[in-house]
Amino acid sequence: MATFVWLTIVTALRILQRNRLRAGLTMLGIIIGVGAVIAMVSIGEGAKQVVHEQIASMGANVIIIWPSAANVGGVRGAQGSAIKLTVADAMDLKRKIPVLTETGWSKRDVLQIVNAHRNWNSSVMGVSPSFISIRDWSFSRGGSFTQADMDSATLVALLGQTVVDELFDPGEEPIGAVIRIKNVPLRVIGVLSPKGQNTYGQDQDDVVLIPFTTAERKVFGTLFLGSVQGIYASTERAEDVPEAVEYIREVMRSRHRLRSGQPDDFTVRTQVEITQVQEGTSETLTVMLMIIASVSLFVGGIGIMNILLVSVTERTREIGVRMAVGAKRLHIMMQFLIEAMTLSVVGGCMGVIFGILAARLTTVIAGWPTIISGDTVVTAFGFSLVVGLFFGLYPANKAARLNPIEALRYE
Amino acid sequence: MIPLIACDDIWKIYRIGDVEVQALRGLSVTIEQGEFVAIMGASGSGKSTLMNILGCLDQPTKGQYQLGGVEVGRLQPDQLAEIRNQKIGFVFQSFNLIARTSALENAQLPLFYRGLSLKKQRALASAALERVGLSGREHHTPTQLSGGQQQRVAIARALVTSPSLLLADEPTGNLDTQSSHEIMTILEGLNRDGITIILVTHEVDIAAHAAREIVIKDGQILSDRATQGRSQ
Numbered sequence: 001m002a003t004f005v006w007l008t009i010v011t012a013l014r015i016l017q018r019n020r021l022r023a024g025l026t027m028l029g030i031i032i033g034v035g036a037v038i039a040m041v042s043i044g045e046g047a048k049q050v051v052h053e054q055i056a057s058m059g060a061n062v063i064i065i066w067p068s069a070a071n072v073g074g075v076r077g078a079q080g081s082a083i084k085l086t087v088a089d090a091m092d093l094k095r096k097i098p099v100l101t102e103t104g105w106s107k108r109d110v111l112q113i114v115n116a117h118r119n120w121n122s123s124v125m126g127v128s129p130s131f132i133s134i135r136d137w138s139f140s141r142g143g144s145f146t147q148a149d150m151d152s153a154t155l156v157a158l159l160g161q162t163v164v165d166e167l168f169d170p171g172e173e174p175i176g177a178v179i180r181i182k183n184v185p186l187r188v189i190g191v192l193s194p195k196g197q198n199t200y201g202q203d204q205d206d207v208v209l210i211p212f213t214t215a216e217r218k219v220f221g222t223l224f225l226g227s228v229q230g231i232y233a234s235t236e237r238a239e240d241v242p243e244a245v246e247y248i249r250e251v252m253r254s255r256h257r258l259r260s261g262q263p264d265d266f267t268v269r270t271q272v273e274i275t276q277v278q279e280g281t282s283e284t285l286t287v288m289l290m291i292i293a294s295v296s297l298f299v300g301g302i303g304i305m306n307i308l309l310v311s312v313t314e315r316t317r318e319i320g321v322r323m324a325v326g327a328k329r330l331h332i333m334m335q336f337l338i339e340a341m342t343l344s345v346v347g348g349c350m351g352v353i354f355g356i357l358a359a360r361l362t363t364v365i366a367g368w369p370t371i372i373s374g375d376t377v378v379t380a381f382g383f384s385l386v387v388g389l390f391f392g393l394y395p396a397n398k399a400a401r402l403n404p405i406e407a408l409r410y411e
Numbered sequence: 412m413i414p415l416i417a418c419d420d421i422w423k424i425y426r427i428g429d430v431e432v433q434a435l436r437g438l439s440v441t442i443e444q445g446e447f448v449a450i451m452g453a454s455g456s457g458k459s460t461l462m463n464i465l466g467c468l469d470q471p472t473k474g475q476y477q478l479g480g481v482e483v484g485r486l487q488p489d490q491l492a493e494i495r496n497q498k499i500g501f502v503f504q505s506f507n508l509i510a511r512t513s514a515l516e517n518a519q520l521p522l523f524y525r526g527l528s529l530k531k532q533r534a535l536a537s538a539a540l541e542r543v544g545l546s547g548r549e550h551h552t553p554t555q556l557s558g559g560q561q562q563r564v565a566i567a568r569a570l571v572t573s574p575s576l577l578l579a580d581e582p583t584g585n586l587d588t589q590s591s592h593e594i595m596t597i598l599e600g601l602n603r604d605g606i607t608i609i610l611v612t613h614e615v616d617i618a619a620h621a622a623r624e625i626v627i628k629d630g631q632i633l634s635d636r637a638t639q640g641r642s643q
Contacts, residue, residue, distance in 0.1 A: 003529055018511065321507045324468060325521040325568065326496020328489045404468045408507065 027347030029300025034351025040289035042359035046369035065231040104131030105228040115167040126215020142190030153213040157186040160205035301391035308395035320407030333400040340392025348384030416442040421474030434460040436630035449621035457630040500569025504581035515549035539567035559590030
């Protein structure tokens with residue numbers, strides 16, 4: 001049987017070679033279909049990768065807790081307007097929930113920052129040192145402040161790249177310089193590595209970080225000591241996030257003495273949700289492109305079926321001879337199925353090459369990142385095989401059911 | 412000894428629309444192993460139908476046909492294909508070689524369906540081509556061969572499986588006298604080696620090569636006699 005299959009493949013290839021133009025035109029549908037699948041999925045995967053990287057830059061295992069909007073006599077404020085979260089909440093969460101590796105907190109205000117004769121308005125965040133490690137912020141120069149700075153409310157600051165660009169001359173050393181915020185002098189001890197824009201187009205480098213205690217006691221001033229705007233928590237692995245969220249909700253509800261039926265006075269956000277939304281968008285795109293590609297593969301399959309029906313008719317006598325010398329129906333069937341699959345596999349191979357080239361060209365010309373995964377190539381190729389098999393069945397069956405006498409007599 | 416072919420009261424009835432055509436009407440014939448039989452008859456006499464039935468390409472509507480002691484009248488298409496492959500070789504008037512395929516590969520065809528190894532197929536096909544005097548032309552395609560040579564490839568294809576029965580349907584119908592003579596000489600040689608040959612023809616001098624002549628008319632045997640053309 002192996003000899004039979006092998007020889008039939010050789011014969012099929014010879015027939016294709018003989019009718020090169022016809023075979024090429026027939027394969028066009030498959031080539032375009034497979035090529036489109038590979039190119040589209042590569043572009044889609046590339047886009048997904050960009051989103052993933054952006055989300056990873058925020059920390060995939062990060063959980064953010066915001067207070068809910070204030071509700072004063074039915075007038076609701078903006079999200080985070082209620083002063084409900086405290087440093088004690090953050091520390092208690094860390095203590096009670098083992099899957100949390102760290103908790104940090106922040107408080108934010110937009111203030112004017114002054115260096116010598118220059119000034120700039122930026123987002124100033126008072127944060128715990130753990131906040132910086134949770135957000136996985138790294139430094140291009142200098143380093144972070146420590147728990148000791150936090151305890152003694154040292155007058156130090158970390159600048160984002162945008163703030164450095166606005167306040168210092170090119171080439172001027174920011175480390176060691178003293179800037180002023182609300183007339184409080186702060187010594188610059190670190191510059192954050194540039195992160196660029198986030199997915200919403202916000203400049204993530206336009207930020208100044210100072211120790212939370214410094215912010216609370218010396219810069220912002222506060223009505224309630226220990227109140228925070230956001231609590232940040234991280235887990236060891238991203239998979240633990242959903243479990244951690246459940247615990248956080250429980251602990252927070254009990255700390256805030258909420259009875260069952262009362263709504264949460266806080267909101268728990270994870271990057272997972274954001275990821276899902278983003279991935280959903282690119283997945284919709286991928287599905288649409290896949291539909292287009294499937295239509296192309298389907299049309300290609302019909303092309304194969306059509307040319308095989310022609311082939312069966314053309315070679316009726318040959319089929320008769322083969323039957324006369326002892327070909328069983330399965331032999332005839334397999335001959336035409338193998339021919340169909342050879343068409344689709346050769347077309348599929350060319351489609352793979354075409355798709356990879358198209359993806360590469362997209363990267364070169366449009367500058368979009370593309371990812372050609374082995375899975376996609378194998379799937380697209382597999383699909384072309386299935387198309388060949390499926391659309392080859394009808395002509396092959398038609399050939400196998402010919403009556404040998406009539407086939408031999410066919411003119 | 413069991414006869415190679417034993418037909419007992421076979422009928423073949425076609426139905427074309429409302430018209431019933433009786434191609435064979437209660438025909439009985441016995442052919443022994445090693446015979447050389449010519450079947451003659453006008454067109455429409457039923458000789459082609461008989462040929463198709465004897466060659467296991469078709470089955471009788473009624474009656475019994477035993478080939479080598481096996482009743483083939485009720486077999487399934489694939490079982491018939493198996494019998495054709497094992498026991499029967501065909502030579503057609505129009506050669507019926509596969510186009511653009513070498514003589515060797517054409518001769519290999521029946522072995523291909525036996526699932527022999529490629530090496531064995533080639534060896535047997537080469538031997539068969541040698542037997543019909545075509546060694547050296549293994550790689551010629553049908554269009555590169557003369558009619559007589561093409562028919563010899565067809566004979567090589569028929570005898571490559573060492574069949575017990577060789578059916579030749581007007582094998583010289585498309586050939587000139589010289590080639591016809593060559594083909595008949597080859598067939599006679601094969602018959603001497605023990606292969607049973609049934610030859611369908613309407614040419615008297617071609618039929619004269621056979622030792623027995625059966626004339627068919629209206630689906631029945633009109634005469635069945637030994638010929639003097641060739642000594643047994």
